[in-house]
Amino acid sequence: MRNTVKTIVAISAASAVALGASACSAPSDTTAASDKGDKNAPLVIAASPTPHGVILDYVKDKLAPQVGLKLSVKQFTDYRLPNKATEDGEVDANFFQHKPFLDSYNKENGTHIVPVVNVLIEPLGVYSKKIHKLSDLKAGSTVSVPNDPSNEGRALKLLADNGVITLKPGVGAAAKLTDVKDDKGVKITELEAAQTAPRLADVDAAVINGNFAIGAHLKPSSDALALEQSKGNPYANFLAVKKGSENDPRVQKLAKLLNSAEVKKFIEDKYKDGSVIPAFGPAKS
Known part of the structure; x- marks a missing residue:
């Protein structure tokens, strides 16, 4: 069982989830x-x-x-x-x-x-099959984030709040990859939100939406290396x-x-x- 890093995420109004694949067709x-x-x-x-x-x-x-x-x-x-x-x-x-x-x-x-x-x-969390704490991420490590604008900014903010990266001042949860001031050698890759959980083994860590964590049988309370706090979450x-x-x-x-x-x-x-x-x-x- 991994130790959960409880995170207070200072997030401004930002976005939702993005799934992948196709929709069920209605009769x-x-x-x-x-x-x-x-x-x-x-x-x-x-x-x-x-x-x-x-x-x-x-x-x-x-x-x-x-x-x-x-x-x-x-x-x-x-x-x-x-x-x-x-x-x-x-x-x-x-x-x-x-x-x-x-x-x-x-x-x-x-x-x-x-x-x-x-x-x-559904709290956003950082998960991994290869490391046990975020401080294990080193130069050359790979971290995947959702590629839709709202969730990507939210994911980057979560990583920044936990010291994985540094963002330009003031960007908050509206951040884009171009707003990463210092990636500290960590390689950030973009994936469709629905692919972050299935492809977790391909990276050192991934920021995963709550609904996809559920589908992948991940437990935020015990498996997340960092997790958004629910109180005040917009x-x-x-x-x-x-x-x-x-x-x-x-x-x-x-x-x-x-x-x-x-x-x-x-x-x-x-x-x-x-x-x-x-x-x-x-x-x-």
């Missing part, structure tokens, strides 16, 4: 209810498989029937697609991202997705919809359920390893 009979104009139809929601899909399946099976809500959960393994599907009306909502990622996506794609309610945080993942759908009664029902005591207990019981932490409350637009 033709799962057109979003909003397209049909039927507010009594199931709420179709796009989500990453873990932990978002797992949590939604719990809500769908255990809580939604109690409030007369029908859910249809469509899992995606590519974070580039849920927002597009939401914007195009193929789904009614999504649950997979945080604010910095959404802001970047909306800006780059001209979309109009807005957050509704915060649900959870990277809460939230329920999101296309602007104008925030007051859809089905969306409001789901938002309330996702912030319920039952879901809090489910998350804490399911993810005792600290890979997922409840982070309830209103999401900033």
Whole structure:
């Protein structure tokens, strides 16, 4: 068991996760209810498989029937697609991202997705199969980071806060590789976020998003060499919809359920390893 270096990450608003691979294709009979104009139809929601899909399946099976809500959960393994599907009306909502990622996506794609309610945080961590503490990283060591802008900056900030690299003053979690003032001889490689865990053995260390750590059976509380602190962390993942759908009664029902005591207990019981932490409350637009 490795010693976890508890890290206070001073992060500014920055981004979400980025997955790789391809999305699950939705059958033709799962057109979003909003397209049909039927507010009594199931709420179709796009989500990453873990932990978002797992949590939604719990809500769908255990809580939604109690409030007369029908859910249809469509899992995606590519974070580039849920927002597009939401914007195009193929789904009614999504649950997979945080604010910095959404802001970047909306800006780059001209979309109009807005957050509704915060649900959870997946702390970013540094993992390795070759070293036992970050001070073991020497000149020539390799460290992989997610290559999407929001997560890359977040990863570089985590490395800087733990003394692995030095960033230019003031860049914070918006950092890019060009903002690395001193890499101390460590070679930083960029990978799609979904590849950081599968290719962990190819590098000396990797910065991995919480959801991918879960999928790779890594336990943040015991396996991470450095881990973001949850308190004050701005990277809460939230329920999101296309602007104008925030007051859809089905969306409001789901938002309330996702912030319920039952879901809090489910998350804490399911993810005792600290890979997922409840982070309830209103999401900033």
